[in-house]
Amino acid sequence: QQQVKQSPQSLIVQKGGIPIINCAYENTAFDYFPWYQQFPGKGPALLIAIRPDVSEKKEGRFTISFNKSAKQFSLHIMDSQPGDSATYFCAASRTGSARQLTFGSGTQLTVLP
């Protein structure tokens, strides 16, 4: 049972393009929605995160848009660069002494030079 559905599975854009990755969740108890970035052979690293009390969060070229009523959130990468080529995972969790993250299936992003 996948509680966080992520799309697309892969994405290819030209340098400067704006790739958009979408996620949908089912559990309304989730209250924390991070995005992780993973390069080949490395562990995931936190990129940006949002809580449901705001509809958008921006950090540098990365923006999360959040739609609580639709139970959806998305990652936008402005002015994408070849160095952004990586696998991106959305995740969700609920408040607790330890965050039990439920991950999406991942999106492999390729930014062409």
Added chain:
Amino acid sequence: NAGVTQTPKFQVLKTGQSMTLQCAQDMNHNSMYWYRQDPGMGLRLIYYSASEGTTDKGEVPNGYNVSRLNKREFSLRLESAAPSQTSVYFCASSDVWNTDTQYFGPGTRLTVL
């Protein structure tokens, strides 16, 4: 600081063999986690330890055991390995003052023949 370290980096086992994956963190974090990553399925939580002395099951605990040896170390044991346990295993940790951010190790790639 080395962050989160995992040993070994690679391992090949035969069905039925046992092994222990080691994880250590030097960030004085309270919580530690074990995930497995399989193609097309993202990362799934196996076990976690909210604090020293406690462990809890995650989404996919069957076939695994864990030990929180001390605050720094959290090991994952496969008692009788099965081909279905072929995966990349990641350990992560988080701080009690910021449970949101999980820091991941570089992973252990395990193949069970």
